[in-house]
Amino acid sequence: MKRIVVALGGNAILRAKQLSSYEEQFDNVRRTCRQIVELIAGGYQPIFTHGNGPQVGNLLIQNEAASALVPEVPLDVCGAETQGQIGYMIQQALRNELHAARLVRPVVSLLTQVLVDADDPAFAQPVKPIGPFLSEEVAEQRMRDKRETWAHVDARGWRKLVPSPQPVGIVDVEVIHALLDAGAVVVACGGGGVPVLRRPDGQLRGVEAVVDKDLAAARLALDIHAETLLILTDVPGVAVNFGKSNERYLRRLTVTELGTLLVQEPFSAGSMGPKVRAAYRFVHDGGGRATICALDDAIAGLEGKAGTVVVPDDAMQLSFHP
Amino acid sequence: MKRIVVALGGNAILRAKQLSSYEEQFDNVRRTCRQIVELIAGGYQPIFTHGNGPQVGNLLIQNEAASALVPEVPLDVCGAETQGQIGYMIQQALRNELHAARLVRPVVSLLTQVLVDADDPAFAQPVKPIGPFLSEEVAEQRMRDKRETWAHVDARGWRKLVPSPQPVGIVDVEVIHALLDAGAVVVACGGGGVPVLRRPDGQLRGVEAVVDKDLAAARLALDIHAETLLILTDVPGVAVNFGKSNERYLRRLTVTELGTLLVQEPFSAGSMGPKVRAAYRFVHDGGGRATICALDDAIAGLEGKAGTVVVPDDAMQLSFHP
Numbered sequence A, B: 001m002k003r004i005v006v007a008l009g010g011n012a013i014l015r016a017k018q019l020s021s022y023e024e025q026f027d028n029v030r031r032t033c034r035q036i037v038e039l040i041a042g043g044y045q046p047i048f049t050h051g052n053g054p055q056v057g058n059l060l061i062q063n064e065a066a067s068a069l070v071p072e073v074p075l076d077v078c079g080a081e082t083q084g085q086i087g088y089m090i091q092q093a094l095r096n097e098l099h100a101a102r103l104v105r106p107v108v109s110l111l112t113q114v115l116v117d118a119d120d121p122a123f124a125q126p127v128k129p130i131g132p133f134l135s136e137e138v139a140e141q142r143m144r145d146k147r148e149t150w151a152h153v154d155a156r157g158w159r160k161l162v163p164s165p166q167p168v169g170i171v172d173v174e175v176i177h178a179l180l181d182a183g184a185v186v187v188a189c190g191g192g193g194v195p196v197l198r199r200p201d202g203q204l205r206g207v208e209a210v211v212d213k214d215l216a217a218a219r220l221a222l223d224i225h226a227e228t229l230l231i232l233t234d235v236p237g238v239a240v241n242f243g244k245s246n247e248r249y250l251r252r253l254t255v256t257e258l259g260t261l262l263v264q265e266p267f268s269a270g271s272m273g274p275k276v277r278a279a280y281r282f283v284h285d286g287g288g289r290a291t292i293c294a295l296d297d298a299i300a301g302l303e304g305k306a307g308t309v310v311v312p313d314d315a316m317q318l319s320f321h322p
Helices: A024-040 A053-065 A075-100 A136-145 A175-181 A213-223 A255-264 A272-284 A294-300 B022-041 B053-065 B075-098 B136-147 B171-180 B213-225 B257-266 B272-284 B295-302
Strands: A002-008 A044-050 A106-107 A111-114 A128-134 A149-154 A156-162 A186-189 A196-200 A204-206 A228-233 A252-254 A287-294 A310-311 B002-008 B044-050 B107-109 B111-117 B129-136 B149-154 B157-162 B186-188 B194-198 B204-208 B228-233 B250-256 B290-296 B307-310
Touching: A002 A024, A002 A213, A002 A294, A024 A044, A024 A075, A044 A075, A044 A175, A044 A213, A053 A075, A053 A128, A075 A106, A075 A186, A075 A196, A075 A204, A075 B075, A075 B111, A075 B204, A111 A204, A111 B075, A111 B213, A128 A136, A128 A149, A136 A149, A136 A156, A136 A186, A175 A186, A175 A213, A175 B107, A175 B171, A204 B075, A213 A228, A213 A272, A228 A294, A255 A272, A255 A310, A272 A310, A272 B257, A287 A294, B002 B022, B002 B213, B002 B295, B022 B044, B022 B075, B022 B136, B022 B295, B044 B136, B044 B171, B044 B213, B053 B129, B053 B204, B075 B107, B075 B186, B075 B194, B075 B204, B107 B111, B111 B204, B129 B136, B136 B157, B171 B186, B171 B213, B213 B228, B213 B257, B213 B272, B228 B272, B228 B295, B250 B257, B257 B272, B257 B307, B272 B290, B272 B307, B290 B295
Parallel strands: A002 A044, A002 A228, A044 A186, A106 A186, A111 A196, A228 A287, A252 A310, B002 B044, B002 B228, B044 B186, B107 B186, B111 B194, B228 B290, B250 B307
Antiparallel strands: A128 A156, A149 A156, A196 A204, A287 A310, B129 B157, B149 B157, B194 B204, B290 B307
């Protein structure tokens, strides 16, 4: 079986509605899992990662609302909670869709910690907004009392900013190998994984940060020697001049071509930037190929018939790309 | 390695304080994990289950407080969140304590679903109180509008009651086997597992219920053919006439002796009832032995030098019990 790491965007669960009920979320996950079952039926062994932005946002809002009643949950523990929550939904829905397709595979969600580096420059410059929008007054109080970083985002108010360091390793990645060898479909690195630092004495500690889920997926794909990194999203692929009259979707690039493009094109529109950088990272560091495509095009994307494919510089021109 | 299922009581994490900060909770988990490392150093391969009562209670309080802001999380998904939360704390703390003891074992927390039976009589009679204490007015509204069961518990007010059905199977138990074969220390069935029903078409669905964590541990121990079920608590073992002047701790019983005792003695004090019934279930259904002892006596309990041991009727008198 061809091992592929599949990065599911938040839209695979929420379809961009932060206030979806859990019934709607489960329906969305089921739709996504039907696509995944096609991959499995096609002979692929997928390992999933998923986003958790809206879910961790909701947890932080709940924490804020109940702050006088129960202890505040730190961000690393909130991330672990979303891994449980989303992992459960994917695990149950995927098993049900496999059953409906008369396929038998164990499906397992793993709580995953991802190593980050204390010297990562990201820690000096928190840029990732998380949690509820609060007033300037509260933001200033938190900056003063808790030494947090807050920024005025828009008319909705102020939000806390946390660092987004690079993932440098997956803790206990060997258990993922063991599960794959046993034929399981694995969900790991949810929400980018819980970021942990390794102290000089070797002890791991959670840290208030978030790891980009696509970069974590690239790290995971490298560490388990996956053939392909498949990043599923809600647009057909990577475009230059996205949203403009001269918008153009890219079909196939070498990693060097992508590297050049990354310097020219900010890819700031939507969440395409991290996906493109994750695809670059995977192929640059030795991965076979990275594909970015729409969720509904997963199989076509893997076959090179849809989406954007990033290949090593020495890759032969593939026959399905005339 | 001797495989043992270790059921950790809520006190292993919270030490009975619902309002412990996460720093305190982590400290408690670390203390617990130091005991567990002794087990591992002693040649045992533990598989953990853990309670989630206080944690799921806090999540439900947070849900209630933020109900106007974000979608309410159903009980099955809340249970999954606590598996992530507590699984993360145990996984990180145990790895750190293993590292400090210069032992190398992968540690993995699995999101676990536990099958329950739609015909379980427990569904007709919800008895397990969960979540926040609310007013009579709100309770009556929920009973009327949502057909929920609520009860006046004490001066603090009314609480929702949910069913507590028997665990009849562990979904995808084969992944636990694969991980044990790979030498991992596994955390599974947290909070008793997320209870799911199997519909006539074979599809699994979460259900609003809670499975007792000790009974889930017994089910897991049977399904993975563990040698011993070790239930760790905050008292020295099982006592008859608990808290009375004629209180007497039991050292060793056959399963038939325990069955007789279960008819005579209510074991309603504290949470000993489910532990005794779990020990009975495990040995009655073919398990080797069940031990109930204090957390700090884990090794002594396994060696028969502390706690209460339940053995099959045909077990030979063990030499360490003169």
